[in-house]
Amino acid sequence: xxxxxxxxxxxxxxxxxxxxxxxxxxxxxxxxxxxxxxxxxxxxxxxxxxxxxxxxxxxxxxxxxxxxxxxxxxxxxxxxxxxxxxxxxxxxxxxxxxxxxxxxxxxxxxxxxxxxxxxxxxxxxxxxxxxxxxxxxxxxxxxxxxxxxxxxxxxxxxxxxxxxxxxxxxxxxxxxxxxxxxxxxxxxxxxxxxxxxxxxxxxxxxxxxxxxxxxxxxxxxxxxxxxxxxxxxxxxxxxxxxxxxxxxxxxxxxxxxxxxxxxxxxxxxxxx
Numbered sequence: 125x126x127x128x129x130x131x132x133x134x135x136x137x138x139x140x141x142x143x144x145x146x147x148x149x150x151x152x153x154x155x156x157x158x159x160x161x162x163x164x165x166x167x168x169x170x171x172x173x174x175x176x177x178x179x180x181x182x183x184x185x186x187x188x189x190x191x192x193x194x195x196x197x198x199x200x201x202x203x204x205x206x207x208x209x210x211x212x213x214x215x216x217x218x219x220x221x222x223x224x225x226x227x228x229x230x231x232x233x234x235x236x237x238x239x240x241x242x243x244x245x246x247x248x249x250x251x252x253x254x255x256x257x258x259x260x261x262x263x264x265x266x267x268x269x270x271x272x273x274x275x276x277x278x279x280x281x282x283x284x285x286x287x288x289x290x291x292x293x294x295x296x297x298x299x300x301x302x303x304x305x306x307x308x309x310x311x312x313x314x315x316x317x318x319x320x321x322x323x324x325x326x327x328x329x330x331x332x333x334x335x336x337x338x339x340x341x342x343x344x345x346x347x348x349x350x351x352x353x354x355x356x357x358x359x360x361x362x363x364x365x366x367x368x369x370x371x372x373x374x375x376x377x378x379x380x381x382x383x384x385x386x387x388x389x390x391x392x393x394x395x396x
Contacts, residue, residue: 132209133209134208134209135170135171135209135210135211136211136242137211137242137243137265137309137310139211140170140171140211140309140310140330140331141309141329141330141331143170143331143342143343144329144330144331144342149342149343149344150170150171150331150333150342150343150344151168151169151170151171151343151344152169152170152171152172152173152213152333152343152344152345153169153171153172153173153345153346153347153348153351154172154173154174154175154177154345154346154347154348154349155172155173155174155203155206155348156174156175156178156181156182156199156202156203156348157199157202157203157206158202158203158205158206159206160206160348161202161203161204161205161206161207162206162207164210164348165206165207165208165209165210168209169210170210170211170343171210171211171212171213171343171345172203172207172210172211172212172213173213173214173215173245173345174196174199174200174203174212174213174214174215174239174241175188175215175245175347176188176191176196176215176217176218176274176275177274177347178191178195178196178199179191181347181348181349181354181355182199187274187277187278188217188218188274188275188277189218189275189277189278191215191217191218192217193217193220193231193234193235195217196214196215196216196217196235196239197234197235197238197239199214200212200214200235200238200239200240200241201238201239201240203239203241204239204240204241211242211243212239212240212241212242212243213241213242213243213244213245213267214235214239214241214243214244214245215244215245216228216231216232216235216244216245216246216247217275218275220232221246221247221248221252221255221256221259222252222255223251223252223255224255225254225255225257225258226258228252228255228258228259229255229258229259229262232244232259232262232264233262233264236264242265243264243265243266243267243309244259244264244265244266244267245266245267245268245269245312246259246266246267246268246269247268247269247270247273247274247275247276248268248269248270248273249268249270249295249296249298249299249300249302249303250295250298250299250302253302253303253306256268256303256306256308257306257307260306260307260308261307265309266307266308266309267308267309267310267311267312267333268299268300268303268308268310268311268312269311269312269314270296270299270300270303270311270312270313270314271286271287271296271312271313271314271315271316271337272285272286272314272315272316272336273314274314283315284315285315285316285317285336286314286315286316287316287317287320288317293317293320296313296316296320296324297320297323297324297327300313300324300327300328300332301327301328304328304329304330308330309330309331310330310331310332310333310342311324311328311330311331311332311333312332312333312334312335312345313332313333313334313335313337313341314334314335314336314337315335315336315337315360315362316336316337317338318337318338318339318340319338319340321334321337321338321340321341322338322340322341324341325340325341325342326340331343333345335362336360336361336362337362346363346364350363350365351363351364351365351366351367352365352366352367352369353365353366353367353368353369353370353371354369354370354373355370356370
């Protein structure tokens with residue numbers, strides 16, 4: 125039986141915890157611009173992630189590494205302008221949180237002030253704990269990101285499932301507990317074994333949001349372009365496409381071209 129109920133209150137970090145406590149699954153989707161963010165928000169999404177995946181789907185880069193703070197602020201502000209209910213989370217891009225707590229805090233404050241976002245997402249565990257703690261202590265909500273961390277792709281050398289071996293799984297569990305202890309309000313776990321993700325979700329009191337982490341966690345996040353079938357080049361096992369906008373848009377554009385070429389558009393009713 126579903127525990128979902130209509131609730132038009134603004135989603136906050138505290139409501140994330142409430143949702144976990146009552147067993148209501150949390151929904152999160154990426155967005156990068158005003159128009160799509162507004163549609164997603166009005167549809168009832170709990171959280172919108174302004175992901176550094178914009179590097180891939182908006183710019184065409186191979187990795188997320190090229191994204192700058194200025195670019196994340198641009199996309200973050202655009203999304204915030206279109207949202208009334210959902211919790212808006214902005215990614216801290218590669219290099220903005222990497223071992224210097226004061227510089228990390230400066231970057232975090234700038235992103236929050238210039239976007240108007242509700243929270244930040246930061247990749248990493250023990251290695252950047254002082255950075256994350258400094259940011260949280262300054263009053264900025266943080267959701268962690270562990271497992272497959274795209275900003276570390278050059279270190280991994282592959283997008284394969286993470287934490288399959290015991291040593292890496294143990295570190296992942298340890299990092300999850302650490303992020304909870306220093307005050308993160310949630311954690312995104314990407315592309316790890318489902319049983320491990322479920323174990324972590326049961327051990328922690330804060331919500332666990334999965335992407336390729338099975339159904340035993342507290343919520344799910346997907347990249348909008350993948351879920352809507354705009355991007356057809358990316359087909360991981362965990363992705364479910366809910367539309368085929370690539371085909372729909374292609375057909376619409378071809379129809380427009382044909383109508384203009386044949387002088388069917390604009391007709392008399394579409395002219396002044």
